[in-house]
Amino acid sequence: MKKLLLITILLQLVSWRTDNRGQSNKDIEFKDFFVSSTDDVQIFVREFLSESKEQISEYPLILIHGGGPGAIASFDLDVPNGSFAKALVKRGIKVYLMNIRGWEKSTLPSYNLSDSTTVIGNFKEATQDINSVVEYIRAKDKVDKVSIFGWATGGHWGGSYAAQNSDKLAEFISLNSLYGTNAPWELKHFFWQESDSTKFNKTGFFRVSDKEGLVRKWTSTIPIENKQDWRDSLIMEAYRTTAVGFGEDKTTMKVPGGYREESFYMSNGRKYWDASSITCPTLILRTDLDFWSRPQDLVAIEKDLRNTERKRVKTIKGTHYVFLDRDERGRKELIDEIVNFLKEQ
Secondary structure, X not given: OHHHHHHHHHHHHHHHHHHHOOOOOOOEEEEEEEEEOHHHOEEEEEEEEEOOOOOOOOOOEEEEOOOOOOHHHHHOOOOOOOOHHHHHHHOOOOEEEEOOOOOOOOOOOOOOOOOOOOOOOOHHHHHHHHHHHHHHHHHHHOOOOEEEEEEOHHHHHHHHHHHHHHHHEEEEEEEOOOOOOEOOOOOHHHHEEOOEEEEEOOXXXXXXXXXXXXXXXXXXXXXXXXXXXXXXXXXXXXHHHHHHOOOOXXXXXXXXXXXXXXXXXXXXXXXXXXXXXXXXXXXXXXEOOOOOOOHHXXXXXXXXXXXXXXXXXXXXXXXXXXXXXXXXXOHHHHHHHHHXXXXXX
């Protein structure tokens, strides 16, 4: 069965490349570059260029990945309907994507790995990386503000940035992100110490995952037997193949693991940042099948978002990976929510 599925995927990929070479998204090109951040880190950025003159917003939108695969694997797969970024561009949004230090092509500084308290890829570093990219784009595009979208841990990082820099943001958008409130979390037992469930069990500084591990939870949360009806197998294969493709051995993904420690403590109620400090328009979304964030996160952050100019907090249908699922399984609803919120400027 697995061999048959793999053959089908390969045939789909060969067919698509043969039929669409030089034609797919030919009106949407991209340009890659690096932005200098703190600690001599170089942050990878991709800018999407469209010939369309119709823009729903004067402000560009930066897409920020989560704690798993980076921004290219998450938001710009080179297969049909695999690019969330290009789908947004087609709806009239100027889009950039970026990688936090240590993800995909972004570099890492040197760390003292003899110090067990070191948290690689922590929210303070991520906030600095976001700020470096925001400042670069503001100057490059000659705009006073930008918008940011953060998925999962990207929403944690983006929330930290928004709490400190709302004056630089036209909008802050978060999808499936944890917030600092004490509530049940189904992943908590994977990370706690057996002797003390309130403390994080630090087994290393990085997260390492093979191709199967990258999609296992995605597959298990799809509530129908035929996963192909929910998620295109070609997109699934491209997602995990792209993610491991940045690794040294091309078989595993290795990324900073600090987000896991912070996520564990957020699930216990620790606030690394406070949403009451956010004043820019804010859209908080969660999918009903998400395994990472919790319904209580929406309740808590909506309560704290009392100083925003405009806010919307909503549960939509879909899995944690909704932007890679089929349109009718939540992807279109997600895109519509983002587009409509940006239009309200």
